[in-house]
Amino acid sequence: SDYIINAPSFTDNSNGTVTDNITGLMWQKVDAGEMTWDNAVAGAATLSLGGFTDWRLPTPAEAFSIMNHGRNPALDSTYFQSNATGTSQYWWTNDTYGTDTTRVWSTNAGGGIGPHSKTQTVSAGGTSRFCARYVRGAAASVGHNYYNNGDGTITDIDTGLMWTQVPGSARNWNAAIAYAEGLTTATYTDWRLPNVKELQSLVDITMTTATSAATAKAALNRTLFPAATATAYWSSTALAGGSLTSAWLVEFGINTSVPAANGPSRGFQGLVSYEVQASTYPVFAVRTASTLACDCPCDLNGDRTVNGGDLGLVLSSWGVANGTAIADTNHDGIVDGQDLALVLGAWGACP
Incomplete structure (x- = not known):
């Protein structure tokens, strides 16, 4: 049994690019082929496709987002194809594995993701085909809110x-x-x-x-x-x-x-x-969640409305929280832009 939430949805732009209708990211339809990770990183700067030049390697979360686990292989070949020189098995992302810079997060054709050695790809003396598929659009923050x-x-x-x-x-x-x-x-x-x-x-x-x-x-x-x-x-x-x-x-x-x-x-x-x-x-x-959890907790001064009074409390408490600061709405130990965003997102009368 699986629960399909936000089923994959893509649009072929007929110019070598594909738009993910869920995330809004634009992808290279045919990947750039097998290459070392260093060449994959460098290749983004020289790619001009669909009238755009702001291409980059995806984050691990972005690369994983285009997988469709209701099929095997997990990439829909209608929208995502391999370079004609060979079948892609893995795709590089832009992130190494923590402090281990010899390994890079990579997705695979079966639908998984994990850190792989840079030397596993053919161009680096390995036996597998690691390829680059570039993306454009604002990258999401690595942090969690x-x-x-x-x-x-x-x-x-x-x-x-x-x-x-x-x-x-x-x-x-x-x-x-x-x-x-x-x-x-x-x-x-x-x-x-x-x-x-x-x-x-x-x-x-x-x-x-x-x-x-x-x-x-x-x-x-x-x-x-x-x-x-x-x-x-x-x-x-x-x-x-x-x-x-x-x-x-x-x-x-x-x-x-x-x-x-x-x-x-x-x-x-x-x-x-x-x-x-x-x-x-x-x-x-x-x-x-039917509503954001901060709808009422963001009423920091208890007047049943999220308004300028609550905004003022956030701004006056900016910085490291003392552990009890009510303006630390997400309880992460600091009053910052995340707390400000929560208050602004809950603006108005409480439910």
Whole structure:
């Protein structure tokens, strides 16, 4: 079972570019072919396509966003094609793996994402084909804009998704789906198991620096999700093709429990991979927040209206919070532009 939220939607612009109707990003339709990562980075500056010259390599999240996990291969060849000189297997992004500059986040044709050595590609002496597909448009911030609702749930302001703060215990995939749908956390009854893209949105690549399972801590916001200490969690997305007996995982830690025969090699944080559905992994649950969690908490002075008085409190509290500052609306320890955006986004009378 999968929950299709914001199904992939693309427009072929008939000029060598494709627009993602969900994110608004414009992509190169036919990738630039196999090359080293250094050449891929340099190539963006010389690309002129569709009348535009502001092309760049995508972030890991952007590269993952065009995958369609309802098909295998996961890129729709109607809109995304390989260079005529060979079949693409992987696509570079612009980010290296934490402090390990020898590895680069890369998506693969099957729909996964993980850090790969720069030397794996043919042009660097390897045996795989790592290619460049360029994108243009404003890159999203690497950070996450969360709000702690104070009721066992966390809202991601950027995605509009509400998460259970404490994951459920390990269980098989079918049981995980049933568990999430049966939750009543914070009185909501529309909880579900997140699809693979939703679950991957929790990954914080700035925390993916560990190289051993013994030292790895979960690559997500550990302040807001302190109980999320497991290495991997189920998504609701089944692996397309074959007998549909596997499902996608997101590995926030370093997962050493999966035999190589059952899925791609492990050893890094932030991987999107898969496992047989009979295996047991813990469960995050998600729902679509009907309104931003800050609608009433952003009424900082208690007058039932988010207005100039609340804006003044934010501006007068600007900087490092003292731990109790009411203007620190997202509870991240600092009053900054994120708090300002939350107040402005909730402007007007409280519901």
